[in-house]
Amino acid sequence: MVKLDFAKGDGLVPAIAQDWKTGEILMLAYINEEAWNETLKTGNATYWTRSRKKIWRKGESSGNVQKVKEIYVDCDEDTVIFKVEQIGGAACHEGFRTCFFRKVEGNMLKVIGERVFNPDEVYNK
Numbered sequence: 001m002v003k004l005d006f007a008k009g010d011g012l013v014p015a016i017a018q019d020w021k022t023g024e025i026l027m028l029a030y031i032n033e034e035a036w037n038e039t040l041k042t043g044n045a046t047y048w049t050r051s052r053k054k055i056w057r058k059g060e061s062s063g064n065v066q067k068v069k070e071i072y073v074d075c076d077e078d079t080v081i082f083k084v085e086q087i088g089g090a091a092c093h094e095g096f097r098t099c100f101f102r103k104v105e106g107n108m109l110k111v112i113g114e115r116v117f118n119p120d121e122v123y124n125k
Helices: 033-042 119-123
Strands: 013-019 025-031 046-049 054-057 066-073 080-086 102-105 108-111
Touching: 025 033, 025 046, 025 080, 033 046, 033 054
Parallel strands: 013 080
Antiparallel strands: 013 025, 046 054, 066 080, 102 108
16 A cells, blocks of 8 residues: 655645646645545545545536546655546636646736636536
């Protein structure tokens, strides 16, 4: 069993989700030991949501599941990369393919991505 060092980050380690075919960075989230073990067990990316303070099974509300194809662990064993197949076309809760849909230009943020879905419709806000 692969053990990560959850102690350094107060029980959390960063988890980068990357498209397994294109290499595009889709999102950054955090995992605790429970999320890590569930990801390994199910093959679906599972995270810890810091705002809601609970396990977050990616796609449980939106259907935009992340099927984990490969996992990379850094040299300190306190950060992971999940190479994923993004089901549903969007990783971002704001409806974009990637959470990194804005680019810094001067002192402004410019939207460079296209919305894949309307979050108001998906999350019934």
